[in-house]
Amino acid sequence: MEENPLIIALDFKGMDEVEAFLEPFRGQNLFVKVGMELFYKEGPNTVYRLKELGHRVFLDLKLHDIPNTVMRAMKSLAGLGCDLVTVHAAGGRAMMEAALEGLEAGVPSGLSRPSCVAVTQLTSTEEAHMKTEQLISVSLRESVYHYASLAKISGLDGVVCSAWEASGIIQRLGNGFLTVTPGIRMGTEDHQDQKRVATPEMARELGIHAIVVGRPIIRAANPVEAYGTWMKSWRGASQ
Numbered sequence: 001m002e003e004n005p006l007i008i009a010l011d012f013k014g015m016d017e018v019e020a021f022l023e024p025f026r027g028q029n030l031f032v033k034v035g036m037e038l039f040y041k042e043g044p045n046t047v048y049r050l051k052e053l054g055h056r057v058f059l060d061l062k063l064h065d066i067p068n069t070v071m072r073a074m075k076s077l078a079g080l081g082c083d084l085v086t087v088h089a090a091g092g093r094a095m096m097e098a099a100l101e102g103l104e105a106g107v108p109s110g111l112s113r114p115s116c117v118a119v120t121q122l123t124s125t126e127e128a129h130m131k132t133e134q135l136i137s138v139s140l141r142e143s144v145y146h147y148a149s150l151a152k153i154s155g156l157d158g159v160v161c162s163a164w165e166a167s168g169i170i171q172r173l174g175n176g177f178l179t180v181t182p183g184i185r186m187g188t189e190d191h192q193d194q195k196r197v198a199t200p201e202m203a204r205e206l207g208i209h210a211i212v213v214g215r216p217i218i219r220a221a222n223p224v225e226a227y228g229t230w231m232k233s234w235r236g237a238s239q
């Protein structure tokens with residue numbers, strides 16, 4: 001992954017909205033995330049179009065199924081030419097290994113396989129709910145560290161976690177293991193459904209590799225200006 005990207009979550013209803021959002025960014029190469037809403041509506045053309053426009057694509061479908069199904073699904077996704085994909089670590093080691101097997105089998109010749117990161121505990125999850133709803137009795141941090149270790153043992157490239165656990169993961173698993181962090185807010189705006197939240201400055205100081213930002217940029221009155229402000233906060237003095 002290139003130098004600490006800010007990944008814009010394109011959480012839009014369809015490609016018309018995506019094209020309208022991207023138009024004022026013409027000439028800039030962004031790192032964008034395609035999630036379930038957009039992919040389920042528009043399908044593979046989403047990825048082809050974004051690649052044609054020169055953007056890097058995080059295809060975030062959070063696969064979680066039996067190993068054979070995930071292996072075959074990843075084979076299809078690798079063929080689209082995306083750069084980064086996700087699975088749920090809760091699917092287990094065999095499923096994560098199968099995901100990598102599928103990605104390696106499906107990658108078009110001449111391209112490198114997409115990076116694959118595992119979602120640990122969603123940033124919308126609070127410790128109390130994890131304990132009552134998932135019946136996990138360790139702390140939320142311990143649960144995230146456990147999933148991150150499992151993802152590393154399985155050969156994955158990193159994890160999706162909140163900023164609250166990222167530095168512990170980097171300490172335990174090394175700086176080469178990616179930490180991709182949503183739940184980022186400037187501090188002033190509504191957290192919406194996010195619970196484990198941090199500012200871009202905090203994320204930078206914690207050594208996080210990539211942040212994912214959706215609504216604060218895509219719903220901003222002036223998204224280009226908002227992106228510039230966010231990039232300055234995320235990159236700090238180097239921007």
Ligand SMILES: O=C(O)c1cc(=O)[nH]c(=O)n1[C@@H]1O[C@H](COP(=O)(O)O)[C@@H](O)[C@H]1O
Nearest residue numbers: 009060121122123160182183212213214215
């Ligand atoms: O895998 C993800 O990207 C993800 C994992 C997670 O734990 N939390 C999380 O918010 N996300 C995604 O990150 C984006 C965050 O969007 P905003 O809350 O609008 O900034 C959404 O597209 C979520 O689907």
